Amino acid sequence: MSGPVAQALAGSADLAARYGTFRKAAHAALGPELVEAVRRAVAEVHGAAEEAAASDAPEAVLAYARRMVFEHTAITDDEAAAVVAELGEPGLVALSVVAALSDAECRAAAVGLPALARA
Incomplete structure (x- = not known):
């Protein structure tokens, strides 16, 4: 894993590795096209x-x-x-994770914390 989130987690190699594995698994479960569509949908909500x-x-x-x-919650x-x-069901879980990560990045x-945006 590389990018700003990886750099932010650099103090803990174990945490960085676990985060990377978690993120990659969620993205892999949806596939790159759907991940990108979700990322764009979340960005639209944020303007x-x-x-x-x-x-x-x-x-x-x-x-x-x-x-x-x-x-x-609604x-x-x-x-x-x-x-x-x-x-x-696994796709619902992956979608929830990808949407939450996209929301956090936005x-x-x-x-003004671009170091945490878009790993």
Whole structure:
């Protein structure tokens, strides 16, 4: 793992390795195209989206990712079930992790902590 988050974790090689493994597993479970679509959806909520890109991602998945940013406690069982229907239970977990990490990266950038944004 490389990048700013890795540098921030450099004081603990074990923590950096565990974080890298965790992040890679979540990204691998969704695949690069879906990870990018989720990252863009989260950035849109923060008003930090780059140029909108076309995506084949299911709308239920993107809607869930957008709600994770400010409304995660209001996500309904039906909304989660729609994601499970698209991605399966492991996919729902991976989506939740990727959306949360994307949210954290956007927030870090917004408050002037670019060293923690986009590992």
